[in-house]
Amino acid sequence: MAKYESKLDLCFSALGDPTRRVILQRLARGPASVSELAASHDMALPSFMSHLKKLEEAGLVTSDKQGRTRTFALAPDAFAPVDDWLSEQRRIWEGRLDQLDEYVATLMKDRKT
Amino acid sequence: MAKYESKLDLCFSALGDPTRRVILQRLARGPASVSELAASHDMALPSFMSHLKKLEEAGLVTSDKQGRTRTFALAPDAFAPVDDWLSEQRRIWEGRLDQLDEYVATLMKDRKT
DNA sequence: CTCATACTTAGCCATATTCCTAAGTAATGC
DNA sequence: GCATTACTTAGGAATATGGCTAAGTATGAG
Known part of the structure; x- marks a missing residue:
């Protein structure tokens, strides 16, 4: 390792x-x-x-x-890597709502029997 | 441990x-x-x-x-502890400039021979 | 030169971490 | 009910981590 x-x-x-x-x-x-x-x-x-x-x-x-x-x-900008990772995480999290919409759309489509 | x-x-x-x-x-x-x-x-x-x-x-x-x-x-607020600690760290860091002023003041005082 | 200070290196020990395989349990599908 | 699926538990091996003591190096003070 x-x-x-x-x-x-x-x-x-x-x-x-x-x-x-x-x-x-x-x-x-x-x-x-x-x-x-x-x-x-x-x-x-x-x-x-x-x-x-x-x-x-x-x-x-x-x-x-x-x-x-x-x-x-x-160190100058000591926490930059950490901050960056957390920001990225938040960015994905915020995109989540869009995916929820998408999921609901899928459900609706499945229902069109 | x-x-x-x-x-x-x-x-x-x-x-x-x-x-x-x-x-x-x-x-x-x-x-x-x-x-x-x-x-x-x-x-x-x-x-x-x-x-x-x-x-x-x-x-x-x-x-x-x-x-x-x-x-x-x-988890909801998953990163709250981490965010809080980082904020605290930044807060102290920002207070550092004040301490620098204080230090300079001390130097000046020592110089008053 | 000698001694004290301020680390630094070497090496050891106990526990924790991270992976594994093998076997167990509990729900679901046929 | 019986097999399959989806974890779960048990236990073991290799390495990493975090602590120690003892001894070494290098600089500063006298």
């Missing part, structure tokens, strides 16, 4: 964890270093880092290392 | 799988039975059913069994 994971898979999966959503909410307020971010999470640093790594792989955050400090920030 | 998973965890995790997103897109066009949904997926039925189960647990779809046929439909 794990052959190819789309950005969408990575985004949604990354968002599926409360620790990672909290990190994102913190980063929405502005950039922060690893230790700043980790401070409020009762978790060993390597475990915490793996969450940051997932967020970065999903394209939700970016990071930059200066000296020994790595600073994370919310 | 798996002590307590919020609706948001379940929603996002459910959306993190391409098979499940395809199911949702199909259901956006209207309700369908298990076999109708499964037809286009090259997967054993029990495996496929487990995806449907996850979608239902996440509150994204509903199902109803009539006779031997179970029909699935997109």
